[in-house]
Amino acid sequence: MPKASADLRLSRAQLALYQALLVGGLFAFWYLMTEPILISEASAKNTAFFFGKPLGVLKVVIDWFVSGKIYPHLAITLWETLLAFAIGSVLGLGVGLWLALSPTASALAEPYITAMNAMPRVILAPIFAVWFGLGVLSKVALGVTLVFFIVFFNVYQGVKEVSPVVLANVRMLGASKAQLLRHIYLPSATSWVFSSLHTSVGMAFVGAVVGEYLGSAKGVGYLILQAEGVFDINTVIAGIVVLTIFALLLDFIVTRIENKLLVWRPKTAETETL
Amino acid sequence: MSIAAAAVTSQAAPALALDRVTCAFADRSGAGRYIAVRDATLAVGAGEFVSVVGPTGCGKSTLLNVAAGLLAPSSGEVRVDGARLAGINARAGYMFQAEALMPWRSALANVTAGLEFHGVPRAESTARAHDWLRRVGLTGFEDRYPHQLSGGMRKRVALAQTLILDPEILLMDEPFSALDIQTRQLMENELLDLWSADRKSVLFITHDLDEAIALSDRVIVLSAGPETHPLGEFTIDLPRPRDVAEIRVSPRFVELHEAIWRVLKSEVLKGYAQGKR
Numbered sequence: 001m002p003k004a005s006a007d008l009r010l011s012r013a014q015l016a017l018y019q020a021l022l023v024g025g026l027f028a029f030w031y032l033m034t035e036p037i038l039i040s041e042a043s044a045k046n047t048a049f050f051f052g053k054p055l056g057v058l059k060v061v062i063d064w065f066v067s068g069k070i071y072p073h074l075a076i077t078l079w080e081t082l083l084a085f086a087i088g089s090v091l092g093l094g095v096g097l098w099l100a101l102s103p104t105a106s107a108l109a110e111p112y113i114t115a116m117n118a119m120p121r122v123i124l125a126p127i128f129a130v131w132f133g134l135g136v137l138s139k140v141a142l143g144v145t146l147v148f149f150i151v152f153f154n155v156y157q158g159v160k161e162v163s164p165v166v167l168a169n170v171r172m173l174g175a176s177k178a179q180l181l182r183h184i185y186l187p188s189a190t191s192w193v194f195s196s197l198h199t200s201v202g203m204a205f206v207g208a209v210v211g212e213y214l215g216s217a218k219g220v221g222y223l224i225l226q227a228e229g230v231f232d233i234n235t236v237i238a239g240i241v242v243l244t245i246f247a248l249l250l251d252f253i254v255t256r257i258e259n260k261l262l263v264w265r266p267k268t269a270e271t272e273t274l
Numbered sequence: 275m276s277i278a279a280a281a282v283t284s285q286a287a288p289a290l291a292l293d294r295v296t297c298a299f300a301d302r303s304g305a306g307r308y309i310a311v312r313d314a315t316l317a318v319g320a321g322e323f324v325s326v327v328g329p330t331g332c333g334k335s336t337l338l339n340v341a342a343g344l345l346a347p348s349s350g351e352v353r354v355d356g357a358r359l360a361g362i363n364a365r366a367g368y369m370f371q372a373e374a375l376m377p378w379r380s381a382l383a384n385v386t387a388g389l390e391f392h393g394v395p396r397a398e399s400t401a402r403a404h405d406w407l408r409r410v411g412l413t414g415f416e417d418r419y420p421h422q423l424s425g426g427m428r429k430r431v432a433l434a435q436t437l438i439l440d441p442e443i444l445l446m447d448e449p450f451s452a453l454d455i456q457t458r459q460l461m462e463n464e465l466l467d468l469w470s471a472d473r474k475s476v477l478f479i480t481h482d483l484d485e486a487i488a489l490s491d492r493v494i495v496l497s498a499g500p501e502t503h504p505l506g507e508f509t510i511d512l513p514r515p516r517d518v519a520e521i522r523v524s525p526r527f528v529e530l531h532e533a534i535w536r537v538l539k540s541e542v543l544k545g546y547a548q549g550k551r
Contacts, residue, residue, distance in 0.1 A: 168344050169374035169432075171362055173388035173439065183387070187378045264378045266421035 030054050052233035060238035070242065076219045078246070080136055080208035084143020085201055089193065091144065092151025097181070097189060100159035113152075121145045125214045134215050143207025150200045151193055158192030159185050194262055197254045205247055287356030288317035289475035290341060290366070290443050295350035297336050310336045312501040313350070316494055318443070321473035325486035326504075327538060328496030329545030334479045335371070337502075338447050341477060342368050354443070367441030369432055369449040375420045381407065381431045382416040388439040406434040410464065426457040430464075437468065444469075444476045451480070462489060462518040470515060483538060487530055488518040495537050498545035506537050 010018070034053045036044040048056075064070035099106040099113075125142050132138035162184055170184055193200075212221025220239055227235030297311040310333040318324045328334050339345035341352060343363035352359040354366075375384045382403050389399035407416060410430040420428055429449060436444070450458045466489060469476060480486050486493045493508045512526055521527050 163373070165370050165372045165374045166376060168339075168342075169368065169370055169435075170376070170387065170391075171344065172342060172366070172368040173435070174362075174364065174391045175387075176391070179391050183391075184376070187376070191378065264380075264419040264421070 027054050048233075049231070050233065052237045056234035057237045057241065060235050061241060064238065064242070070220075070223075073218055073220050073223055074242070074246070076136065077205075077208050077212065077221065077243075080139040080143060080211070080219070081201070081204045081250070083136070083140045084207050085147055085204035087140065088144040088147025088204065089151045089200065092148045093155050093189065093193060095148075096152045096155025097159060097185060100156045100189075101181075101185065106156075117149045117153075122210055125211055128211070129215050134217055139208045139211030139216070139219070142211040143204040146203040146207045147200045150196050150203060154192040154196040155189040158189035161192075162188045191262060191265070194258050197258060198251060201250050201254050202247065205243075205250065209243060287353070289320045289322070289355060290477060291315075291317040291353040291356075292337065292341060293351050293353060295337070295340055295347040295352065297333070297340065297345065298348045309501045310499060311340075311347075312503055314496075314503050315350075316504055318475045318477050320442075320475055322492065323469060323476045323478065323490045324492045324494060325478045325480060325490040326494045326496060327480055327483055327486045327534070328502065329498045329538075329542040330481055331548075332496050332499040332541070332545060333502040334481075334496060335447050337496075338368070338445050338477065338479050341443075342366055342445050344368075363443070365441060366443040366445050367436035367439055369436050369444070369446045371448040371451060373420070373428065375428060375431055375435070377420050380417050380419055381412060381423065381427075384420070384431055385434045385438055388435060392439070402438055403434070406438045407431075409468070410434045426453055426461065429453065429461060433461075433465070433468075440472075442474060444474045444478075446476065446478045448480050450485070451482070458485075459519050465489070466514075466516060466518070483531060483534060484522060485518075487512075487527060487534070488516060488521050493530075493534055495534060495541070498541040498548065505541065506534075508534050 030051065031054050032038055034044055034048040034051060039047075099109060122142070124145060125138070128138040128141040132141055167180070167184060170180060175183060208219070209221040212219035213225050216222045216225075220243055224236050224239035227233075227239065293315055295311060295314045296309065298307045298309045301308050314337060316324075316326070316337075326334055326337065336345065340347050341363065343352070343359055343361055343366075352363070354363060376387065379387065382400070385403040385406055386396075386399040389402065390396075394402075404413075404416065407413060410433055412427060412430055412434070415423065415427065418427075420431070423431065429452075432449070450461050453461060462485065478486070478489060483493075487510055490510050493510060495505045495508070496502050497505050508530060510530060512521060512524065512530075
């Protein structure tokens with residue numbers, strides 16, 4: 001990021017200002033196009049029906065948080081995200097390690113893994129709804145199928161890319177099979193898992209929201225579905241805004257965790273502060 | 275008399291012996307076989323520093339991997355103190371040419387790794403690792419990760435990592451080839467210091483004849499690959515302790531260098547011609 005700003009010859013403050021102007025301009029344009037100020041009342045009504053009103057959206061969001069109506073829904077969505085992420089990661093790590101270390105198993109499973117990965121798995125949502133009901137479980141199941149493959153492929157790659165020299169070295173130092181797994185394959189695989197953390201957390205979130213959208217009784221996806229049913233575009237957009245904010249928040253947390261756990265990774269141009 | 279002689283020979287069995295070792299690999303095309311090493315026989319006596327020189331790509335590393343037990347020979351056998359080697363050579367420490375440290379472990383944790391694998395209590399292994407990092411001149415760098423260390427420092431960590439287990443045999447595969455010449459001479463002198471403190475049996479592989487002569491008791495010249503085999507052996511009768519930079523200008527060094535180079539030169543040219551093809 002600093003490099004890009006240097007190239008553009010913009011200071012940090014300038015960059016922030018322009019970014020604010022960009023989003024402010026967008027909102028101003030949205031506002032002008034949905035209020036009868038520059039355009040006729042009839043066409044303003046028309047656009048507001050399709051695009052909602054910025055102040056209306058803001059009012060819904062504020063109302064949600066002030067009245068506390070959003071919290072149970074948000075809690076459910078985040079809980080589903082967390083469960084899907086945790087279960088998907090553990091499964092992906094386990095299966096990834098197993099297949100990467102067992103040539104027979106991986107040869108046997110390879111075509112099916114490829115097929116399952118190629119399949120648009122969102123389509124499984126209705127089946128999961130039948131199997132697990134309309135509660136939390138069906139959303140978690142959908143999220144797991146999305147997260148699992150990301151983690152799985154990264155772990156598989158991580159194990160395959162362990163340096164043969166490091167491996168030989170550790171064997172010469174007297175590591176047993178179990179110690180190889182614990183001290184070489186697992187750290188190497190987890191580093192790959194963490195590098196895919198952003199994508200997998202995002203996918204868990206997608207699984208939760210899409211699952212809710214396709215049939216549920218609670219959650220932010222459910223709120224959006226309800227609003228859409230009565231053409232309440234303001235609420236739909238408010239739901240999207242809240243989801244986006246929380247997706248950014250999750251991403252921020254992931255970045256923090258990543259920086260903590262992957263200190264051993266070389267960063268570009270690292271110098272000591274004196 | 276003969277019984278006594280046999281007893282003496284078995285007692286004086288070399289620390290490490292490769293007996294008519296042949297290594298064949300499947301060809302790149304998969305059709306034929308590539309014979310990297312054929313009928314290689316060499317031995318390293320207890321406390322002896324033996325260097326193996328040969329043109330690049332002649333299968334030097336293959337020989338070392340066989341000695342380490344990382345690679346099983348297609349035929350022939352490896353004997354450690356007279357006993358046939360099966361599996362990893364537990365009495366040997368191996369210093370690799372390429373980076374072999376665990377990037378996710380700090381310098382200290384890399385050095386303690388071997389002790390950890392052998393179930394040494396943490397307090398003891400940490401104390402010993404601190405001592406070893408001090409001996410290789412890395413006090414104050416315990417918490418650095420490999421990528422935060424220079425190439426020379428990483429080699430020192432690798433040296434400490436290998437030597438902390440106190441192996442009887444030290445296998446070294448061009449360990450200093452990636453270093454600049456000054457750092458390299460420093461490391462060579464440090465290695466000689468550490469070696470003279472408790473004479474381990476060393477099998478040192480290099481393509482640098484100067485390095486081989488400066489460090490060794492004996493230099494073995496390998497033929498160009500494929501079907502590499504030892505061509506000749508030279509005893510290096512230079513006095514110890516040596517300084518690797520100073521000894522290069524001594525007349526005896528120059529003499530030995532000429533003698534060995536006469537054998538090595540044609541092999542290097544052969545290897546070069548094969549490389550060009």
